[in-house]
Amino acid sequence: MTAATHTPHTTPTAGRVIPRRRMEPNRRISLTAGILYVLTFVSIPTLGLSKPVKDHVGTFILGAGSDTGVLWGAASEVIVGIAGIGTAVVLYPIAKRVSQTAALGFVTARLLETCLIFVGVISLLTIITLRTDVAGTAGANSAALVTTGHGLVAVYTWTFLLSQSLMPVACDLLLGYVLYRSGLVPRILPIVAFVGAPLLLASDIAVFFGAYPNVSPVAALAALPVAAFELSLGLWLIVKGFEPTPLTSTNAPSTPFPDGLPVA
Structure with missing residues (x-):
């Protein structure tokens, strides 16, 4: 065998064959999940980018201002x-070892959240289509366009409440349960989720019944603990990964732990 011929996962160096180091599977899961969690925070500028539409949809749909910011905001929500x-998908192989129900619930909640986000994005993109393809045409009814624009903004506002405000309550409670029971991360993190989720739920109910807008200082304050949990979790998984537990050992079972069995 020549020096140029080597088995997979090896690298020839100065005539020697040095095995490549492969990332441990659980570390790969934690790193990927952490990056994805941090990536969800690209939606923060969306509130400002969509402001021209939400605050002045009548003038916007008739051609005032630029639609570039709105397009970037819509793209960022798709990424989110x-x-x-x-x-949810990346963490599922680990989460299902703690609770199959919680793991499936987390995936389902994330799917529903994303479907609702996409409905909101479609409403914004529809406004842009009406602005670019309809508003400037001969015989276009400006009053009807403005009314339609207000309706689409209302769709976006309500789907934002249900998707990016209400669904994180379910997501964080389900994941918080898995993390707390398993000890995969310091327990202070899921405790923050347990505190933040009910607070955010109470705020969402208040917004639903018109106590204050979903984009307001009170609503932002209520969402802060949940945001802190998700950002802290993402950063922890990137930097530290999972804590050593029976769940992350090479001999860990692939099926859920029986009820009552201490996981950590």
């Missing part, structure tokens, strides 16, 4: 939706 599904 895909990354959100990714967090």
